[in-house]
Amino acid sequence: MLAPPRPSTRDVIAGISVALILIPQSLAYAEIAGVPSYIGLYAAALPPLAAAIVASSPYLQTGPVAMTALLTFGVISPLAVPGSAEFVALAALLALMVGAVRVLFGLLRSGVIAFFMSQPVLLGFTSGAAILITSSQIPGALGVSPGDGGLLGEAARALLNPGDWDFAAIGLAVLTGVIVLGGRRLSRVFPGVLVAVVVGLAWSIGAGYEGVVVGDIPAGLPPFSLDLPWSETGALLVGAVVIALVGFAEPAAIARTFAAQDRTIWNPNQEFISQGLANLAAGVSGGFPVGGSFSRSSVNKLAGGRTRWSGAITGLAVLAFLPVAGVLSDLPRAVLSAIVIVAVVPLIRVDQIWGIWPISRPQAAVAGVTFVATLAFSPRIDVAVLFGIGLGVAVHLARELGASVASSYVGNTLTVRPIGVLYFGSTPAMERILLEQLALNPEAERLEINLEQLGRIDFTGATVLQAFVADAKHAGLDVCVVSVPAHAVRIIKSVFADDDICAEI
Numbered sequence: 001m002l003a004p005p006r007p008s009t010r011d012v013i014a015g016i017s018v019a020l021i022l023i024p025q026s027l028a029y030a031e032i033a034g035v036p037s038y039i040g041l042y043a044a045a046l047p048p049l050a051a052a053i054v055a056s057s058p059y060l061q062t063g064p065v066a067m068t069a070l071l072t073f074g075v076i077s078p079l080a081v082p083g084s085a086e087f088v089a090l091a092a093l094l095a096l097m098v099g100a101v102r103v104l105f106g107l108l109r110s111g112v113i114a115f116f117m118s119q120p121v122l123l124g125f126t127s128g129a130a131i132l133i134t135s136s137q138i139p140g141a142l143g144v145s146p147g148d149g150g151l152l153g154e155a156a157r158a159l160l161n162p163g164d165w166d167f168a169a170i171g172l173a174v175l176t177g178v179i180v181l182g183g184r185r186l187s188r189v190f191p192g193v194l195v196a197v198v199v200g201l202a203w204s205i206g207a208g209y210e211g212v213v214v215g216d217i218p219a220g221l222p223p224f225s226l227d228l229p230w231s232e233t234g235a236l237l238v239g240a241v242v243i244a245l246v247g248f249a250e251p252a253a254i255a256r257t258f259a260a261q262d263r264t265i266w267n268p269n270q271e272f273i274s275q276g277l278a279n280l281a282a283g284v285s286g287g288f289p290v291g292g293s294f295s296r297s298s299v300n301k302l303a304g305g306r307t308r309w310s311g312a313i314t315g316l317a318v319l320a321f322l323p324v325a326g327v328l329s330d331l332p333r334a335v336l337s338a339i340v341i342v343a344v345v346p347l348i349r350v351d352q353i354w355g356i357w358p359i360s361r362p363q364a365a366v367a368g369v370t371f372v373a374t375l376a377f378s379p380r381i382d383v384a385v386l387f388g389i390g391l392g393v394a395v396h397l398a399r400e401l402g403a404s405v406a407s408s409y410v411g412n413t414l415t416v417r418p419i420g421v422l423y424f425g426s427t428p429a430m431e432r433i434l435l436e437q438l439a440l441n442p443e444a445e446r447l448e449i450n451l452e453q454l455g456r457i458d459f460t461g462a463t464v465l466q467a468f469v470a471d472a473k474h475a476g477l478d479v480c481v482v483s484v485p486a487h488a489v490r491i492i493k494s495v496f497a498d499d500d501i502c503a504e505i
Helices: 009-033 039-052 066-076 085-107 111-115 119-142 151-159 167-186 192-206 230-246 249-262 268-284 294-302 309-328 333-347 350-356 361-376 381-401 427-440 459-474 486-495
Strands: 061-063 291-293 404-410 413-422 446-450 454-457 478-482
Touching: 009 039, 009 061, 009 066, 009 119, 009 192, 009 294, 009 309, 009 333, 039 061, 039 085, 039 268, 039 309, 061 268, 061 294, 061 309, 066 085, 066 119, 066 230, 066 333, 066 381, 085 230, 085 268, 119 151, 119 167, 119 333, 119 350, 119 361, 119 381, 167 192, 167 333, 192 309, 192 333, 230 381, 249 268, 249 291, 249 294, 291 294, 294 309, 350 361, 361 381, 404 427, 413 427, 413 459, 427 459, 446 459, 454 459, 454 486, 459 478, 459 486
Parallel strands: 413 446, 413 454, 446 478
Antiparallel strands: 061 291, 404 413
C-alpha cells in the first residue's frame, strides 16, 4: 500500500511535535539498550520513515521504546560488553533479524499471532520489566556511576549509599519529573519532555554542571553499513524471535485501540510488515530494535495527525536534527533517567496481578510467576518471556486435559451431561468419569447421555464416547444419546448407530 499523496498541515505539526519528544527519549532508551546515547538518534530517524510506507494505523509512532530496549540489552549482554563497538554492531544485527522475522510473519499472514500471548503473561512481564527499567535509571537519577552488579543490585547499592549521591543530579531529576508530570496536567500535548531537556541543558551549561552528561554526539547522518558480526546470527536467533513477537504486542495494542476509537479497520499483517521494515531500517543505519510507542502515538493523534505521513514527518525531523545533535552533549544523564522513570513507573501494575486472583487463580499464578521470573532472570528477560509463555500453555493444557460431567439419578435412569470440550486430549478423563458414574450407580437400568452442554467434539472424542455406549449396552443398560447440539450433529451421526440417538437431529 502506497503512502498518502501528500501530508496535511496537521500531519506536519503532529510529526514535529512527536519528534521533539522522541529525540530526548531516544537518547534515554539507547542507554537502556546498552548502547551509547547517540545510537538512539539513529534508531529514531529512518525507522519511522520506513514504517510509514505500509503502516496500517495512521497514528502509530515507531522508534526506540523502553521494553524493546531492555529486551535488546538482555539478549546481547551475555555476548559483549555494553557500550562497546561489538555490542553496538550486535544491536544493529539484532534489529535486522527482528525486522526479517516480522516481515516474514506479515507476508505469511500470521498477524493473528499478536493475540496469542496471554494477558497474564504480558501483565507479569511488563510489570517486572518496568521495575528493571526503573532500577536501571536509579543510579543515574542519583548521580551515581553504575557498576556491574546487575540492574537490581546496582539500584540497591545506589539507594543504600547516600554518601555517593550527587544532589545536583537529584535536583535535576526531581525537576524533570515535576515538569513532565505537571505538563500532563496542563495538557496531554504539553511538551514536558522537551521543556525538561531545555531546562536541564540550560542549567548544565549555565551553572557549569560537573556531573555525568550525555557526552560527545557525532554529527551527521547515520552510518549505513552491513559490515556486521554475521557469525553471531545463531546466538541471536531466539532473542530476535522473542523481541519480534513480544515487542509487537505494544504496536498491535496501539493500532487496535485507535481503530476501535475511530471505528476503522486495522490490519495486523500489514502492521507486522511495517514494524519489520522499521527494524530493517534501524539495522542498516546502526540502530537497535525498535517498536511502537503508546505515549508518542497518543501525542500524534492529539496533535492532529491523521495519516501515516505524520510518522514520516517525525523521522524526517530527527534526520534534520542529526547534524546539530551535538547541542545535547552537555545534557545531564539525570534528566534522561528521570524521563524514563516517569514513563515506565505507571507500567508497574502489581495490583492488577493480584486482582486476577479472585477471578482465576491459575491465571494469577501465571502472571505472578512471569513477574518473578522477569526479575530473577534479569537481564535475560527474553528467557523469562519464554518461561511465562510455556507456563501459560501448560496451565491451558492442564485445564483442557481435564473433563467435567454433571450427573443425576431419577428412578432407574442415570443421566450424564459431559461439559466443555471433548477432544483427543480430554477423552481419557471423560471416559474415566463416565465409568465412575456407572460404578456409583450399579442399580441403574437406563443410561441417558445428554450432550447439550458439549462445546465441541472431535473425531477421537466421538469415537471414545461411542465405545463407552457400546460397553454400557453390553453391561445390560438401555442407552440413549439426547440433545445433540447443532455443531456436533454431523460427527455424531457419522460415528453412532441410529438406535443410539433417541431424538431426531
